[in-house]
Amino acid sequence: MSTSTLELAEILDAIAESIVVLSPDGGVLYANRAVLEYTGLTMPDVLAGDFLSRLFHPEDVVRLRDPRHEGLSHGVPFEIEWRARRHDGQYRWFLVRYRPLVDDQSRVLRWYATAIDIDDRKRTEERTQNENLALREDIDRASMFEEIVGSSASLRAVLAQVAKVAPTDSTVLILGETGTGKELIARAIHKRSRRATKAFIRVNCAAIPQSLIASELFGHEKGAFTGALQRRLGRFEAADGGTILLDEIGDLPAETQVALLRVLQEREIERVGSSHPIAVDVRVIVATNQDLEAAVARGAFRADLFYRLNVFPIAVPALRQRADDLPVLVEYLVERFAKRAGKKITRIEKRTMALLQAYDWPGNVRELQNVIERAVVLCEGETFSIDDSWLKAQGPPAGGEQERATIEAALAATNGRVAGPTGAAAKLGMPRQTLDSKIRALRIDKLKFRPR
Amino acid sequence: MTFKITVVLRVSGRIDAEHLSELRSCLSRHGPQVVLDLDEVRLVDVATVRFLVRCEADGMQLRNCSRYIRKWMDQLKEES
Numbered sequence: 001m002s003t004s005t006l007e008l009a010e011i012l013d014a015i016a017e018s019i020v021v022l023s024p025d026g027g028v029l030y031a032n033r034a035v036l037e038y039t040g041l042t043m044p045d046v047l048a049g050d051f052l053s054r055l056f057h058p059e060d061v062v063r064l065r066d067p068r069h070e071g072l073s074h075g076v077p078f079e080i081e082w083r084a085r086r087h088d089g090q091y092r093w094f095l096v097r098y099r100p101l102v103d104d105q106s107r108v109l110r111w112y113a114t115a116i117d118i119d120d121r122k123r124t125e126e127r128t129q130n131e132n133l134a135l136r137e138d139i140d141r142a143s144m145f146e147e148i149v150g151s152s153a154s155l156r157a158v159l160a161q162v163a164k165v166a167p168t169d170s171t172v173l174i175l176g177e178t179g180t181g182k183e184l185i186a187r188a189i190h191k192r193s194r195r196a197t198k199a200f201i202r203v204n205c206a207a208i209p210q211s212l213i214a215s216e217l218f219g220h221e222k223g224a225f226t227g228a229l230q231r232r233l234g235r236f237e238a239a240d241g242g243t244i245l246l247d248e249i250g251d252l253p254a255e256t257q258v259a260l261l262r263v264l265q266e267r268e269i270e271r272v273g274s275s276h277p278i279a280v281d282v283r284v285i286v287a288t289n290q291d292l293e294a295a296v297a298r299g300a301f302r303a304d305l306f307y308r309l310n311v312f313p314i315a316v317p318a319l320r321q322r323a324d325d326l327p328v329l330v331e332y333l334v335e336r337f338a339k340r341a342g343k344k345i346t347r348i349e350k351r352t353m354a355l356l357q358a359y360d361w362p363g364n365v366r367e368l369q370n371v372i373e374r375a376v377v378l379c380e381g382e383t384f385s386i387d388d389s390w391l392k393a394q395g396p397p398a399g400g401e402q403e404r405a406t407i408e409a410a411l412a413a414t415n416g417r418v419a420g421p422t423g424a425a426a427k428l429g430m431p432r433q434t435l436d437s438k439i440r441a442l443r444i445d446k447l448k449f450r451p452r
Numbered sequence: 453m454t455f456k457i458t459v460v461l462r463v464s465g466r467i468d469a470e471h472l473s474e475l476r477s478c479l480s481r482h483g484p485q486v487v488l489d490l491d492e493v494r495l496v497d498v499a500t501v502r503f504l505v506r507c508e509a510d511g512m513q514l515r516n517c518s519r520y521i522r523k524w525m526d527q528l529k530e531e532s
Contacts, residue, residue: 329520
C-alpha cells in the first residue's frame with residue numbers, strides 16, 4: 001500500500017460514517033473502521049464473497065438484489081435502504097448512497113458506498129404507518145353507514161333533520177339505542193356543516209375515568225395534579241373550529257357538567273390547573289342512549305345543562321323500526337364483508353333473509369353487522385346463510401307463541417289480508433315486509449284466514 | 453362499414469348527493485350511449501340511488517351494479 005493510500009485509509013477510518021469501496025461490479029474492496037466496528041467483522045471477512053449476505057437482512061438481500069444490480073449497471077448515483085446486522089445480532093436501518101468514480105470515458109472505476117443510520121426515522125415511519133392503518137380501519141368501520149343505507153320513512157325523517165340542522169351551529173342532542181348509528185348521524189351533521197374541513201373529535205364520556213374526564217375535555221397545565229408532567233391540550237381545544245361529539249353524555253360527572261355548561265354559555269374553557277379562560281369555537285353534539293329527562297328528574301343530570309343541550313333533539317330509529325331497510329342493509333353488509341374477506345357470495349338464502357327480518361335486533365345495526373361478519377367468515381360457498389341459533393342466543397326468539405297469537409289474531413281480523421290500510425300489517429303497526437317475514441319465519445298459513 | 457362507439461364511464465369509491473352534478477355533467481358530455489360502470493363503487497346514498505333509477509329509465513346502461521344498489525333501486529321503484 002502506498003503512503004497516500006495509507007493516508008487515505010486513515011482519513012476514512014477517522015470518519016464516523018460507514019464507508020465501503022466497491023469494484024465496478026459491486027465486489028467489496030475496502031471498508032472503513034466504522035463498518036468493522038458496527039459489524040464486528042474483520043477486513044478479511046469483509047473482503048470474502050459472502051459479505052452482503054452476512055451484513056444485510058436476509059429479506060433485504062433478496063428484495064434489493066435486483067435494484068442494486070440495476071443501480072450498479074447504470075453508472076449513476078443511487079440510494080438503497082437496507083437493514084444491516086450489528087455485532088450483537090440486532091438489525092438497524094441504513095440509507096446507503098452509492099456514488100461512482102468514473103474515468104474520462106465515463107467508465108466506472110470504483111463505487112463509494114456511504115451509510116447513514118436512519119433506524120429511528122424508519123421505526124417512526126413504521127409506527128405512523130401502523131397507526132394510520134389502525135385509524136383507517138377505525139374510520140372504515142365508523143363510516144360503513146356514513147350515508148345510512150336505506151330509505152325507510154323513519155330514516156328519511158332523521159336525514160331530513162340532519163340536513164336542516166347541519167348548516168346551523170346549533171347544539172344537537174342525538175338520542176337512540178345502542179348500535180343505532182348515533183355517531184354516524186353526528187358525523188353526517190359535521191360533514192354537511194361549514195366546519196366539515198376541520199376536526200371532528202369524538203369523546204366517549206363513559207370510557208374515561210371520572211377523575212380524568214375534565215382534563216381530557218379541557219386539558220391541563222403542567223403540575224395541575226400528580227402525573228401532569230407537561231401541559232396538555234384537551235379535546236375541546238383539539239376540536240377548535242370543528243365539531244366535538246360527547247358520546248354517552250349521561251355519564252358525565254356532576255362537576256364536569258358544570259364546566260360543560262360554562263363552555264356552552266361562554267364559549268370558552270379553562271384548562272385544569274389554570275384560571276385563564278381560552279376562547280374555543282366548537283360545535284357541540286351530544287349523544288346518549290339514556291333517558292336524560294328521567295336522569296334530570298332523579299337529580300343525576302343538571303336540568304340547566306339538559307335544556308342547553310336539548311336545542312335540537314334527533315331520535316335515531318332502532319333497526320326494528322326501519323325493517324324495510326333490512327334487505328338492502330343485509331345485501332350491503334354481505335357484499336362489504338365478503339369483499340374484505342376475499343370471498344365471492346352471489347346470493348342470500350331466502351330462509352336467512354326471513355330470519356334476519358323477523359329478528360328484533362336489540363343491538364341494532366352493530367349487532368346485524370357482527371352477525372353478518374361472522375356468517376361471511378364461516379361461509380364456504382357462494383350462498384350466504386346464518387345459523388338460527390345465533391339470533392336466538394342473542395335475544396328474544398323470533399316469534400314466540402305470544403307473537404304467533406298476535407299475528408294470527410290480526411290476520412283473522414283482516415281476513416288474511418296483510419298489506420293495505422285495512423291489512424294486518426297496518427293493524428299491528430309494522431311494515432308489510434316485516435309482517436311477511438314474521439309470517440314466513442313462524443310458518444303461519446295466512447291462506448287459512450281468507451274467507452271461503 | 454359503420455362502427456358504434458360506446459363510452460364507458462367508470463366511477464369508484466363513494467357517490468353521494470354532492471357528487472351528482474359533476475357525474476351528471478360527465479354523462480351529458482357523452483350522450484345517451486354512455487355506459488356507467490359501477491364495479492368499484494363502494495357506497496352510495498339515497499339521492500344517488502334515485503339518480504341511478506332515473507338514468508336507467510332514460511335508457512342508460514348500468515354495468516356491474518352491486519346487488520345492494522340494485523335491490524335499493526328496485527325498492528325505490530316500487531315505492532314510487
